[in-house]
Amino acid sequence: MTGTSPAVVAASKLGLTFQTNDGPVQALSNVDLTIGKGEFVSFIGPSGCGKTTLLRVIADLEKPTSGTISVNGMTAEQAREKRAYGYVFQAAALFPWRTIERNVGLPLEIMGLSKAEQAQRIKRTLDLVNLRGFEKKYPWQLSGGMQQRASIARALAFDADLLLMDEPFGALDEIVRDHLNEQLLELWGRTNKTICFVTHSIPEAVYLSTRIVVMSPRPGRVSDIIESTLPKQRPLDIRETPEFLAIAARVRDGLRAGHSYDD
Amino acid sequence: MKAPMYSWQASLAFLLVIFPIVVFVTNVGVPGLAWPYSGFSGGLAIALVTLPAWFSGRLLKLWEAALCFVCAHGAAVLLLGGIRGHEGTAGPGYYLVLASAWLLAWRCVAILSEQRPLSRLASTALRLIIPAIFGAWILIIWEAVTRGAGIPFILLPPPSAIGARIASSLPVLGADVRQTIFKAVIFGYVVGSGTGFLVAIAADRVPFLRRGLLPIGNMVSALPIIGVAPIMVMWFGFDWQSKAAVVIIMTFFPMLVNTVAGLAASGHMERDLMRTYASGYWQTLLKLRLPAAAPFIFNALKINSTLALIGAIVAEFFGTPVVGMGFRISTEVGRMNIDMVWAEIAVAALAGSVFYGVVALVERAVTFWHPSVRGG
Incomplete structure (x- = not known):
């Protein structure tokens, strides 16, 4: 961990309880986490573990019910109002009445x-995600992978230092996903942004991250944090090395441990 | 070595025309018979419907369609000419020839509907020709049956008489359209739809309006127009203003409900996205929620285009200066001038279709991105 750099995200004793018709649901409980500048942090865990909720709390799309969270040294709300982060959703969420360039220009x-x-x-930004030549197209004229690249471009367009990504490649097939993973790493290396990345794929988490936060459900909590020992330069075939497989095994163990009391 | 492929329309047309042929051939030269046995035009009409019925299976599809088109319409023209002056005297031969001609026209439309033209021009032409033939045959059968059976003018005048009435009453019809459509309908439509839209946005912005006004709006939509119209005449006088008021009441609610539904139509993800940009209420409204609501808003505009016309015409039944489409219909019915009533109905239908068509065209241009428009 790059312990000396200033914290981009700092959460302490963070908790969030949703009031539902079936009674309160503890989506997050007692989350302590510090993310330094330039880190690539993945959140992994089974559904219901609160990984997306945590990302939404960082983005001030949900309000925590206990504990504190700061983003860039401000409250999450101030950070959102200062446009401190770009958010990439599970679906591209491009506006179909706008061309690609006008979609990317929306935050601007x-x-x-x-x-x-x-x-x-x-x-x-369109150059950055290799979408040059598609400026005048409408989203529905593009493939799913290209749409998601356009939505990443939209999140990058206003140059926030923090990028929050919520299973951005979850709906894409594996070939496209590999390709976009490679491009994302390259982009991260070039821009030195801090990236928080929610996924439910172990290889994806290990391949991309400098740190992997393993989460478990009921109540949603952090059960393990794993530092990656992989170098910053990662070709796709690094996924066959013993070092990669060892980290993946640790993540899997962490996931199983979080689950162990479950039937 | 290809066996002819007969369609059921052509086969049935041929069967139907056998009886007229037999009667015609056995009575050549006998004076005083009704059409189609009375002379050259009847014989030609019988021959015209027999020809494609006989040949249809042996031709290329498009030639068959062309042959059916020419012969069916030729026979129709002869048939309508033959009955003129002999209204109410038609016998079975008349209706059999009419039925076969109609079947051949059906065959023609059926072939044209199967075509998958490659060029845009041809496909546009087909889109126009098919409904044109279809509509023409509604008029032909209407004309042929009313004249052939001698249906009383009061019950149902033939379309030719309605057409003649339209042609001879253009100034009156023009004045009525000006009074009803260009004053009451347009004004009421714009104001009614406009206020419905603005109130919807206000209700979206202000919770107490949403809670309080929408249920009341429901009640307004249930107001019977027949009851409201005379009150509006009391309030706003006999001229077009009272009719515009009725139109406003009728068009307000569909726009309100649809816009409220449309404003709720944008997805959670899109709204969260706008939130991450710290976008304000009005920016989110203009850049996300209104574009997403556009299909709903145009739906209301289309519904309102026909509602407005109905409202204005009905409202004129309850007092108006001596001009206007509703006034004309109510007085001409009283004077048994049914052809004038039909003329007004035809003009109202035409005006309503044009109104609707214009709104639909604007809709296509504005919501080009919507799956229902871009097709997929």
Whole structure:
């Protein structure tokens, strides 16, 4: 862990209880976590473990009911209002009435940037995700993988240092997913952003992350945090090395331990 | 070595025409017989329907369609000419020839409907030709039956008489359209739909309006127009303003309900996305929720286009200056001028279709992105 760098995300004793018709549901309980600048942190766990909820709390899309969270040294709400992060959802969520370039330009429009500034940033981010030439297309004219790349471009467009990704490649097939994983790593290496990445795929988590946060359900909590010993440069075939497999085994053990009291 | 492929329409047309052929051939030269046995035009009509019925299976599809088209319509023209001046005298031969001609036209439309044209021009032409033939035959059968059976003018005038009435009353019809559509309908439609839209946004923004106003709006939609119209005449006078008021009441609610539903139509993910951009209420409304609501709003605009016309015409039954489509219908019915009533109905139908069509075209242009428009 890059312990000396300032914390981008710091959570302590974080808890969130949803009030539902079937009584209260503890989605997060007692989460302590510090994420430093430039880290790539994956959250992995079975469904219901609160990994998406945790990401939404960081993004101020949910309010915690106990504990504290700070993002870039501010409260989560202040950070959201300062547009401190870009968020990538499970689906591309592009607006079908806007072309790709106008979708990518959406946050820039809302921030009120000048047309020239918008055009320049749109061009730069579309280059970053290899979507040059598709500026004038509508989302429904693109494949699922390209749509998700456009949504990543949209999250990158306003240059936030923090990127929150909620199973962004979950709906894509494995070939496209491998390709996008590679591109994401390359992008991370080039931009030095901090990335929080929710996934339910062990190989994906191990391949991408500098740190893997293993979570378990009922109540949603962090059951293990695993530091990756893999180098920053990771070709796809690193996934066959013993080092990679050892980390994957540790993650699997962590997941099983979190589950052990379950029937 | 290909056996002819007979369609059931052509075969049935041929069977139907056997009887007229036999009667015609056995009575050549006998004076005083009713059409189609009376002379050259009847014989030609019989020959015209026999020809494609006989040949249809042996031709290329498109030639068959063309032959059916020409012969069916030729026979129809001869048939309508033959009955003129002899209304109410038609015998079985007349209806048999009519039925076979109609079957051949059916065959023609059936072939055209199967075509999958490659060029845009041809497909546009087909989209127009098929309903045109279809509509023409509704008129032909209407005309042939009313004249052939001598149906009293009061019950159902033939379309040709309605057409003649339209042609001879253009100034009156024009004045009525100006009064009813260009004043009452357009004004009421714009104001009614506009307020429905604005109130929907207000109700979305202000919770107490949503809780309090929407149920009341439900009640307004249930108001019987027949009861409201005379009250509006009391309030706003005899001229078009009272009719516009009725139209406003009728169009307000569909727009309100649809816009409220439309504003709820944008997905959670999209709204969360706008939240991550710290987008304000109005920006989210303009950039996400209104575009997502557009299909609903256009639905209301289409519903309202026909409601507005009905409302204005019915409202005119309850007092109006001596002009207007509803006024004309109510007075001409009293004077037994049924053809004028039909003329107004035809004009109202045409105006309503044009109104609806224009709204639908704008809808296609604005919601081009919606799966129902882009097709997939």
